[in-house]
Amino acid sequence: MPILGTLASSTQKSFNSFESIATVTVASGGSSVIAFSSIPSTYQHLQLRSSWGFENITNNTWLNVQFNGDSGSNYAYHAIRASGSSSPGISQNFGATKAVFGADDNGDAVIWASSISDILDYSNTSKYKTTRSLAGQDRNGAGAVNIWSSLWMSTSAISSITIIPDFSTFRQGSIFALYGIKG
């Protein structure tokens, strides 16, 4: 697709190692859970790219994630979160019941949060699974930027991902797009 003022547009081609697997777009009425199932095990890594808003929240709500329906205390996470003050805050939990991919502390109707999460070696059956996430929401003098790392203490290949906020529902139009990255 040509673009004005550029030289390289005539030589573009797709990278074949990054593929769209599935996308969930929240329909009218919102949704309290986002689920991906039957994830093929043919990639090296997964990437989840999300843009979302929460309905009617006044407190910080996290983007919680469980793999393969596991709601046991088999997760751990660490995070550093910055909200414009001089000292960034931290969060951590070992033995959690969820991984965390991001947060939203406001639920604004038009200013949504975004996150990009990598799920590394997700189909490996000999080691635990590690994720990393960049997430944030700026609201002109409010909001936060945060970095998360999560661990799922299971050697099972990941075949499903469920995203569940602490409370509230996702707004209509929120997008959760799952991609596969070949090795």
Place this chain on the structure above:
Amino acid sequence: MPSTYEPIATRTADGSTAFFDFSSIPQIYTDLILVIGGSTGDSAPFIRLNSDTSKIYSSTRLRGDGSSSSSGRRVRADGSPNDTRLEVGLGSSNEIVTNTFHLMNYTSTTTNKTVLCRANQASSAVHFSVGLYGSNSAINAIRVGNTNSNALSSGTVISIYGIKAA
């Protein structure tokens, strides 16, 4: 599965230009990724969207420099140029710096636009920012420039990619 992550455009600075304009950006992707690799000149880069010079840009940042971490904000209408553009990256006149901007859900006409930016400057700091373009307009143009209006260093490469969700 459909392949995606397509290069849209690339420009390479020759040392004489303070900014580059990317226009007529296709509206067929879900997210855009803008990568600036090189020495950006005597200051950090900025991006301006849709040629919009309204005071509707703001950002929040996290920074680590090897001895401490810090956070800060830039808000609209604070009287400085940064409220008419996003200044969320790092730059140097004598060092290769990488800035990667993720323009999320850039075609939405019902929400403001969130931009995530990761920046690395090995001798100085690592940096992660979230920027807000306070408009519901779809993004169809991006200006990338030097915040001091001086030339981007020769060899700096600016690339834009599109990612399309199936």
